[in-house]
Amino acid sequence: MDSYVPPYDATAVTRLIDAGAVIIGKTNMDEFAMGSSNETSYYGPVKNPFDHTLTPGGSSGGSAAAVAQKIVPIALGSETGGSVRQPAAFCGLFGLKPSYGSVSRYGLVAHASSTDQISPLASNVRDLALVYKTACGRDPNDSTSVAFDHPDYPGLLETNGKLRIGIQKECFAEGLDSEIDKVVRDAIKALEHDGHTCVDISLPSTEYAIACYYIITPAEASANLARFDGVRYGLRVGSDESLDDMYSKTRSVGFGREVKRRIMLGTYALSSGYYDAYYLKASKVRELIRREYEDAFSKVDLIVSPTTPTAAFRLGEKIDDPLAMYLSDIYTIPASLTGCPAISVPFSRMSDGRPVGVQFTASYFDELSLFQIAHILEHWI
Amino acid sequence: MATQEEFEPVIGLEVHAQLSTNSKIFCGCKASYGEPPNSLTCPVCLGLPGALPVLNKQAVEFAMRMVLAVGGTIQKRSAFARKNYFYPDLPKGYQISQYDRPLGEGGEIRYRLQDGEERVCRLIRIHIEEDAGKSLHPEHGENFTRVDFNRCGTPLLEIVSGAEMQSPEEAYNYLISLKQILQYLDICSGDMEKGQLRCDANVSVRPVGQKEFSTRTEVKNMNSFKGVQRALRFEIDRQVKLLKSGEEVQQATLLWDEKRQAAQVMRSKEESHDYRYFPEPDLVNLVISDDWIERTRQCLPEMPVARATRFVNQYGIREYDAEVLTDSKSLADYFEEVMAHFDDGQVAANWIQTELLGFLRESGQDINECPFKPQQLADLLARVTSGELSGKIAKSVFADMARTGQDAAVIIRERGLTQISDESMLLAIVEKVLSANQKNVEQYRAGKTGLLNSFIGQVMKATDGQANPHLVSQLLKRKLEE
Numbered sequence: 001m002d003s004y005v006p007p008y009d010a011t012a013v014t015r016l017i018d019a020g021a022v023i024i025g026k027t028n029m030d031e032f033a034m035g036s037s038n039e040t041s042y043y044g045p046v047k048n049p050f051d052h053t054l055t056p057g058g059s060s061g062g063s064a065a066a067v068a069q070k071i072v073p074i075a076l077g078s079e080t081g082g083s084v085r086q087p088a089a090f091c092g093l094f095g096l097k098p099s100y101g102s103v104s105r106y107g108l109v110a111h112a113s114s115t116d117q118i119s120p121l122a123s124n125v126r127d128l129a130l131v132y133k134t135a136c137g138r139d140p141n142d143s144t145s146v147a148f149d150h151p152d153y154p155g156l157l158e159t160n161g162k163l164r165i166g167i168q169k170e171c172f173a174e175g176l177d178s179e180i181d182k183v184v185r186d187a188i189k190a191l192e193h194d195g196h197t198c199v200d201i202s203l204p205s206t207e208y209a210i211a212c213y214y215i216i217t218p219a220e221a222s223a224n225l226a227r228f229d230g231v232r233y234g235l236r237v238g239s240d241e242s243l244d245d246m247y248s249k250t251r252s253v254g255f256g257r258e259v260k261r262r263i264m265l266g267t268y269a270l271s272s273g274y275y276d277a278y279y280l281k282a283s284k285v286r287e288l289i290r291r292e293y294e295d296a297f298s299k300v301d302l303i304v305s306p307t308t309p310t311a312a313f314r315l316g317e318k319i320d321d322p323l324a325m326y327l328s329d330i331y332t333i334p335a336s337l338t339g340c341p342a343i344s345v346p347f348s349r350m351s352d353g354r355p356v357g358v359q360f361t362a363s364y365f366d367e368l369s370l371f372q373i374a375h376i377l378e379h380w381i
Numbered sequence: 382m383a384t385q386e387e388f389e390p391v392i393g394l395e396v397h398a399q400l401s402t403n404s405k406i407f408c409g410c411k412a413s414y415g416e417p418p419n420s421l422t423c424p425v426c427l428g429l430p431g432a433l434p435v436l437n438k439q440a441v442e443f444a445m446r447m448v449l450a451v452g453g454t455i456q457k458r459s460a461f462a463r464k465n466y467f468y469p470d471l472p473k474g475y476q477i478s479q480y481d482r483p484l485g486e487g488g489e490i491r492y493r494l495q496d497g498e499e500r501v502c503r504l505i506r507i508h509i510e511e512d513a514g515k516s517l518h519p520e521h522g523e524n525f526t527r528v529d530f531n532r533c534g535t536p537l538l539e540i541v542s543g544a545e546m547q548s549p550e551e552a553y554n555y556l557i558s559l560k561q562i563l564q565y566l567d568i569c570s571g572d573m574e575k576g577q578l579r580c581d582a583n584v585s586v587r588p589v590g591q592k593e594f595s596t597r598t599e600v601k602n603m604n605s606f607k608g609v610q611r612a613l614r615f616e617i618d619r620q621v622k623l624l625k626s627g628e629e630v631q632q633a634t635l636l637w638d639e640k641r642q643a644a645q646v647m648r649s650k651e652e653s654h655d656y657r658y659f660p661e662p663d664l665v666n667l668v669i670s671d672d673w674i675e676r677t678r679q680c681l682p683e684m685p686v687a688r689a690t691r692f693v694n695q696y697g698i699r700e701y702d703a704e705v706l707t708d709s710k711s712l713a714d715y716f717e718e719v720m721a722h723f724d725d726g727q728v729a730a731n732w733i734q735t736e737l738l739g740f741l742r743e744s745g746q747d748i749n750e751c752p753f754k755p756q757q758l759a760d761l762l763a764r765v766t767s768g769e770l771s772g773k774i775a776k777s778v779f780a781d782m783a784r785t786g787q788d789a790a791v792i793i794r795e796r797g798l799t800q801i802s803d804e805s806m807l808l809a810i811v812e813k814v815l816s817a818n819q820k821n822v823e824q825y826r827a828g829k830t831g832l833l834n835s836f837i838g839q840v841m842k843a844t845d846g847q848a849n850p851h852l853v854s855q856l857l858k859r860k861l862e863e
Contacts, residue, residue, distance in 0.1 A: 004430075113662035143436065219659060222465075223475050223657075226467065226474020227472060231528070232427065243469070270658075271655055
């Protein structure tokens with residue numbers, strides 16, 4: 001798809017242009033948004049502006065690096081399971097994964113249609129809120145976009161209201177870097193100092209979130225990527241033998257390893273005889289997680305957790321270990337599966353200077369609380 | 382047939398009907414046949430990256446009409462699913478269809494067999510889906526296939542019958558009836574040769590008396606109702622032959638070859654596709670309110686049987702004629718438009734059945750292609766009942782109308798065909814005829830009244846058949862009895 005030029009603009013891009021935004025260019029990312037380190041990119045990985053030996057995160061690592069490097073004040077990325085929040089955390093930025101259905105997906109190359117959301121990145125909350133406010137809203141071209149009366153987020157950042165915040169205890173366990181643990185707890189202390197209430201909560205089903213995610217999203221991706229078949233656009237590797245041979249050669253050559261891995265995972269999960277055990281079961285688990293979140297939000301306004309279990313890791317560190325790579329999205333995936341909005345706030349740094357993100361998740365369409373809490377912490381940074 | 386004493390076929394049909402909506406099912410492109418290749422396409426129906434489907438409400442409403450008309454149940458919450466397979470005419474690599482939650486369930490199709498017996502076939506489901514594009518295979522020595530995506534995204538209704546039909550003839554009559562319903566509902570043009578209606582047949586044969594179904598095969602690629610009948614006959618014979626020779630029928634999909642009058646295995650069970658259906662995440666569930674169902678129900682047109690009954694009552698025509706006239710919606714519409722300008726139902730019914738249908742049959746035309754308008758026919762018929770034209774002349778005027786599409790008035794004027802009903806003019810001719818046949822006049826007066834017809838004949842001859850025969854007869858009687 002190197003030379004492919006789309007004949008139409010995405011709705012979110014059109015809305016930004018209409019509001020006066022100047023589009024500088026497209027940014028590098030993991031191939032078809034599949035990856036957490038930018039290393040699966042066809043063009044090679046983006047480097048983290050803070051340390052060129054580190055990954056900027058992924059999949060939208062290019063967008064994060066461009067903002068962190070101050071090439072642009074704001075950027076859009078595409079979220080499927082943490083692809084904006086994780087790079088935001090790795091690059092010291094604010095990154096918002098909006099509620100599913102709030103920003104039109106029309107024009108967004110689909111990875112997993114039921115979790116994909118166009119998501120903004122910025123170096124301050126006001127910019128972030130401004131981009132989001134401009135891009136969101138019902139689009140007749142996206143059946144899953146929701147008509148919602150969005151408030152004036154940038155104008156409502158200051159609040160005296162006190163929030164009730166749940167501390168998701170499952171996140172503070174094995175696998176979490178102790179320095180990150182401390183950063184998140186510092187953020188909680190800061191919020192308590194400001195009069196907000198923080199309580200421990202449990203979301204036990206999130207334990208299954210990664211397994212569930214890696215069945216549902218590859219399944220959807222296996223269908224979404226079927227159109228890259230060499231017939232109408234993009235690469236075609238011709239064959240004198242048969243049509244099937246052309247498909248097979250084109251897709252073998254055209255897709256990278258990670259993309260092929262996920263297409264195969266997804267195809268398998270949907271296959272006759274396996275559907276019930278994998279896709280259907282994962283859908284039920286997803287519903288369970290959704291209900292747990294719904295239940296949690298009847299008790300608290302927001303849920304706080306780390307954005308990532310570690311800070312930015314080294315380029316090459318995990319590329320040959322898919323499972324370790326997948327685990328780097330452990331805290332971001334639940335919001336993607338449930339459709340809840342979540343934000344990563346660059347609250348502090350590791351002792352070695354690497355940025356750390358604190359994540360807040362809100363109930364469906366309560367982006368305002370996310371912007372407000374991020375704005376409160378912004379004063380502490 | 383000898384074989385049928387021991388084996389009976391079991392047939393189920395899957396019919397795909399193209400819905401005649403203005404636009405395609407998931408985008409705003411015009412849904413139309415016969416336009417230049419790929420001129421009716423957009424990012425959505427071409428499956429470009431990032432494009433998303435948006436459901437066409439009219440397609441849903443058309444499908445609802447069908448479900449209601451056949452007495453099925455509309456599911457208030459139905460869902461779309463992706464059916465995954467690779468083919469160049471399928472741009473997304475999956476077809477958006479409905480799978481485990483179809484729009485309609487149940488219902489039945491009633492149809493008559495050749496001997497007039499009525500049968501009922503239950504329906505399993507009715508769902509909506511998108512059509513694929515069309516592959517244009519090599520011509521003139523080209524070594525590539527072209528794809529036309531104009532058809533891609535045209536809404537389709539899939540109507541799945543139960544495995545209840547017992548003969549190819551029954552399947553044929555089922556299809557006739559199904560097409561009649563689709564046309565009455567004005568949701569599908571129903572031309573199988575244009576692909577507006579497509580039919581796949583599932584067929585198995587079992588020993589008479591056996592309750593369980595045997596292994597079935599699916600036959601595809603028939604392009605006419607008669608073709609379906611022939612393909613089924615072929616496949617039933619093939620299966621019976623296999624079973625009789627002690628072999629087994631293998632589950633397979635066969636392609637019917639109309640030229641060779643034979644079906645060939647396209648793929649066996651082992652090669653059958655795994656479509657990997659899963660819920661379409663780009664579309665929300667299709668939720669249909671009671672209110673919408675009710676509104677659709679109230680807008681259902683009058684169906685054939687009800688319309689025939691009304692024709693008998695309203696226009697005073699014979700029951701048989703009413704059935705013929707309501708056979709197709711367009712013919713029934715034509716009749717009613719004639720009746721909007723004419724008042725003798727039976728005369729109109731007779732003329733339409735003998736003259737009009739006869740002409741259409743001969744010229745191989747459809748009623749919609751009739752060269753003259755219902756109002757023109759009404760005008761011609763009015764001239765007959767008023768006595769202006771004799772039946773014989775009217776038929777010759779009809780032939781000219783059919784040829785040229787001109788108004789009866791123009792033809793009559795140009796050919797000087799008006800019936801002579803001018804009494805003084807006819808009287809002069811009557812007197813001339815009588816005075817030239819004094820001998821016969823005397824015989825008539827002496828009681829040989831049968832001679833009247835010969836006098837009438839002579840007057841008609843003298844007027845080139847244009848005299849009003851009724852009036853001539855009256856004038857002759859008056860003169861002869863003076």
